Amino acid sequence: KNQVEQSPQSLIILEGKNCTLQCNYTVSPFSNLRWYKQDTGRGPVSLTIMTFSENTKSNGRYTATLDADTKQSSLHITASQLSDSASYICVVISMDSNYQLIWGAGTKLIIKP
């Protein structure tokens, strides 16, 4: 069964600190993997999109990594800011079923001053 699991479920860190969020998936065949940021009360916004041949992709202070062999991805946030408080969702796109999006449940990140 295609699944995406994220850890931790929630995380609290101090402003200025770094953090890493994890995503493990069992989706096959794999098309691409995306990280979304969802602020409270808003729709998800894409941070990065990676195909299986890409190991790392950055978007400002956000860096995503992908290991297609172990089916793991991580999202690293550098020098966190209060505005980084949000849910971060890992999404894996399957090449089956018209490129179905398989969504993780998300990691809720809280940045404290």
Next chain:
Amino acid sequence: DAGITQSPRHKVTETGTPVTLRCHQTENHRYMYWYRQDPGHGLRLIHYSYGVKDTDKGEVSDGYSVSRSKTEDFLLTLESATSSQTSVYFCAIAGAANTEAFFGQGTRLTVV
């Protein structure tokens, strides 16, 4: 928000009543999706459309129907709302099936 408008943004309705949510886009994207988001769950696909009058079911389609008579509008109908359909509903659009999806602001629906 990439030219996507959901309406209404909030709605409270009674069990057994019909409800229609609207998603309107100005991007001329081919694909449109309806998702629901509940605490502890990832977004779950209800229905999607890959063109005018072309729709297909997602993983949680029971109790929902959709229509797409124009490229820009995708309607989600709850024929007879139930309390289990209390949720936040998101519309998304994409130019192609494997390209980036853009999301609307969401509609918070409460069925009492």
